[in-house]
Amino acid sequence: MAVSVHPPFGYKLSIVRPGKRSSSDISSQMRLYQVNWILPRPSTLAICQVVGEDRNYGWGESILEGHAEAVEGTLNALCKRFQGYGADNIEHIGQISWRLGFYRERELARFSQGPRLDAVLDFHGCLHKPMAKQLAKALESHRPLFLEELSLSEHPEAIKQLADQVSNPIALGESLYSRWDVNCFLGDASVDILQPDIAHCGGISELRRIASMTETYDVAIAPHCPLGSNTLSACMQVDLATPNFVIPKMSLGVHYNTEPGKYHITSYVKDAGVFAVNDRYVDALTAPGLGIEVDEETVRQVAANAEPWLPKEFYGADGRIPEW
Numbered sequence: 001m002a003v004s005v006h007p008p009f010g011y012k013l014s015i016v017r018p019g020k021r022s023s024s025d026i027s028s029q030m031r032l033y034q035v036n037w038i039l040p041r042p043s044t045l046a047i048c049q050v051v052g053e054d055r056n057y058g059w060g061e062s063i064l065e066g067h068a069e070a071v072e073g074t075l076n077a078l079c080k081r082f083q084g085y086g087a088d089n090i091e092h093i094g095q096i097s098w099r100l101g102f103y104r105e106r107e108l109a110r111f112s113q114g115p116r117l118d119a120v121l122d123f124h125g126c127l128h129k130p131m132a133k134q135l136a137k138a139l140e141s142h143r144p145l146f147l148e149e150l151s152l153s154e155h156p157e158a159i160k161q162l163a164d165q166v167s168n169p170i171a172l173g174e175s176l177y178s179r180w181d182v183n184c185f186l187g188d189a190s191v192d193i194l195q196p197d198i199a200h201c202g203g204i205s206e207l208r209r210i211a212s213m214t215e216t217y218d219v220a221i222a223p224h225c226p227l228g229s230n231t232l233s234a235c236m237q238v239d240l241a242t243p244n245f246v247i248p249k250m251s252l253g254v255h256y257n258t259e260p261g262k263y264h265i266t267s268y269v270k271d272a273g274v275f276a277v278n279d280r281y282v283d284a285l286t287a288p289g290l291g292i293e294v295d296e297e298t299v300r301q302v303a304a305n306a307e308p309w310l311p312k313e314f315y316g317a318d319g320r321i322p323e324w
Helices: 068-081 090-099 129-142 156-165 179-187 203-215 229-240 296-303
Strands: 012-017 020-025 033-038 045-052 057-063 120-122 146-148 170-172
Touching: 045 068, 057 068, 129 156, 156 170, 156 179, 179 203, 203 229
Parallel strands: 012 033, 120 146, 146 170
Antiparallel strands: 012 020, 033 045, 045 057
């Protein structure tokens, strides 16, 4: 594999496969480096090379046996994301991969509760445990419908501790992907409302199995669905067939669907009126299949110039990735 050296601030990202090569030039004021990776045969691993602008380089491998194409796609995304970072800034890159690999948004919540409004607070797992404990306690008197993702699901012991300290219902689940993932939170009674995401957990079949499992623990289901019209439709079909369903989470009008401009999740169906909210309710979908008809022409038109979405990044004054 030949490694080309370019003038400062003009390095290439090169993705190399046998018989296929693509590259893109990026300019920036930041120190840049070059990443090359090769998928040899048999494709059980990807061999990576990282080249700094000082021509120093390192080799590595990315392996997930039996999933070479998934590794390939992940490397493609990571290489694009980390253009502009110093090759020796290993800890910072690792923190970004871990902490910013999922939505972690900053939003202000304001209570304006009335007889027809319940408030839900979603912390997106952005709190360290000490702050989560204080905020959960401070919010207790406001009686929110539930507190969502006070801590990341990777910290079940913290979630159990928080659940034991406050009377507000605790909700989580969008980053849990199967019945086996949710089992520990049901078994130790640390969650009151489970929020599996139909696009993350394996579709209608697995979401329905998870819902049945949570029913035996007297835990409610509020499927997480900030995605598109197909997933929303699928969620609604499961909701209607689930005795312990409590409330849907949907993203009609939410900022990350309106920021791109005129296109949002109802733009890709022929009849957007099926998602209309009337007096706090959306009518059940009654058309064949999931209950919607996709506007294929619009989907293809928008996809022609679409760019991948990346989670937003937040940095403190010292350059580190902060929690709230």
